Amino acid sequence: MKEIEIKSIDDFHKRIEKYRKSSWFKFRGQSDIDWELIPKAGRKPYTNVSDLSLFTHWKRRAITHLKKENNTEWELLAIAQHTGLPTRLLDWTHNPLVAAFFATSENTEKDGAIYIYNPNSVILHETIAPFEIEEKKKIKFHQPNSSSSRIINQLGYFSVHTNPKLALNDKTKDGTLEKLIIKKELKMELMYMLNQYGVNYLTLFPDLEGLSKHLEWFAENYEYWDNTFDEKA
Template sequence: MKETTLKSIDQLHKFLERFRKASHFKFRGQSDKYWELTPKAGRQEFKKVRDITIFEHWKRRAPYYLERENYNEWELLSIAQHTGLPTRLLDWTHNPLVAFFFAASENYEKDGAVYIYKANHRVLHEKYGPFELTIPIAFFQPNVSSNRIANQFGYFTIHLDPKNALNDDTKDGHLEKLIIPSELKKEITHMLNQYGINYLTLFPDLEGLSKHLSWFAENNNFWNNTFDEDGLD
């Protein structure tokens, strides 16, 4: 996997120029460069319970909270993923700025990473259910079934075995990695906030509002200690 390191904010803008006319590339940000590209259901704390079992329990209780009744299986799994359930899905985005936000907004003491993936194939999810696939790792574009998926320009990889990470051995296409040094993280999040990429826009609900206000308060010195309405918008 090609790996480079971001040197400055100016270099970030230069890096993005490469993808301005290339819509096939998707991006994922992780706040620790050592984390593998593994779905939540395949991580150590969730490995002992099958993700299908967890999802079946979720589906029994979820209708009470859903806005409509006729979601298909792909939509339900996508909503479950975006509301925190351990699933075999791994989030990607069409918008590289969203990936930079997730790489830079947490674990300030650690280097983060933005991954760039161009899959050779996509799943036609109109023909197959998410648990009917036999491909080890597949790529698909979900229906916009929630505000979070819409605002984060969401895409997914789906992993037949959630414990299997996407890497050079399992990829179906082009994969590369950009390291985000820890010392650039706060500057990147402030820049992205100015561009309209923050917790409030990516999580358009009360959780996102609370996270955004918390982030603003934690970084109050950046705005000369002016915690007011004008600064928050």
């Protein structure tokens, strides 16, 4: 996997500029550079229970909370994923700024990473259900319907790990995979830039949780905004 270290805000802009004219590339940000590209259902302690079993129980009890009737299996799994259930889905986005947010918003004492993937194929959800994929050693990509406001605002995409313990890496990839390393010293400045561009908790999580997290972050960093303006900058 090709790895590139991002050394400055300008360097970050230059690195992502080449993807501007293509919609094929998918981006994922992780705030700890050592984390594997593996869905929640494939991480301990969630590996003790089948993700299909968890999803089956979730569907039975979630029905009273759903706004829409007759959701597809893909839509239900996406909703479950974005409300915290361990699933075989891993979140990606079309927007590198969204990925940068998730690479910098937590674990400020560790380097983060933005992964850039160009998959060779995408699952057509009209033709197969998420638990009917027979290739158990494959990682597929899926573009979800707009089943939640978070998916819409985050320009969401999913990698589907038929075996949740299977990490996306050089051995399992079916496409090109790159890694941008975000040094821990750059994280806070990148977060301030993203907030100025309208990429923050408030916009990526358009609900009460997102509102509260955004105001919490604003309060924690209140001293940053000093109302000065440098005309020479």
